Amino acid sequence: MLSSLFPFLYGFVVLVLLWQAFTVMRRGFLADQEYSLGRVKRDNFKGDRTGRLTIHPELLNQEGRITDEELLTVRFSRDIDPPQSAETSAE
Numbered sequence: 001m002l003s004s005l006f007p008f009l010y011g012f013v014v015l016v017l018l019w020q021a022f023t024v025m026r027r028g029f030l031a032d033q034e035y036s037l038g039r040v041k042r043d044n045f046k047g048d049r050t051g052r053l054t055i056h057p058e059l060l061n062q063e064g065r066i067t068d069e070e071l072l073t074v075r076f077s078r079d080i081d082p083p084q085s086a087e088t089s090a091e
Contacts (some may be wrong), residue, residue, distance in 0.1 A: 061067045 055066065059066055059071075
């Protein structure tokens with residue numbers, strides 16, 4: 001009984017997942033079209049942080065101000081860009 005029901009259940013799940021995938025792709029396609037046509041303004045995006053100043057919590061001290069401590073940076077062996085220092089080292 002279960003072996004005859006399994007193909008139908010499997011097919012149903014596949015169809016539901018395909019429907020969800022096409023729904024998500026359709027929303028993305030329509031949003032891209034509206035954005036490219038200029039119908040959507042940036043202020044209308046809820047939660048869009050483009051253009052806003054974002055400070056990572058790791059850069060804040062106990063009082064919530066930007067820390068004055070030196071920060072550790074990591075460079076990788078294949079990194080070809082020279083290090084960019086905002087100011088001279090404290091050493």
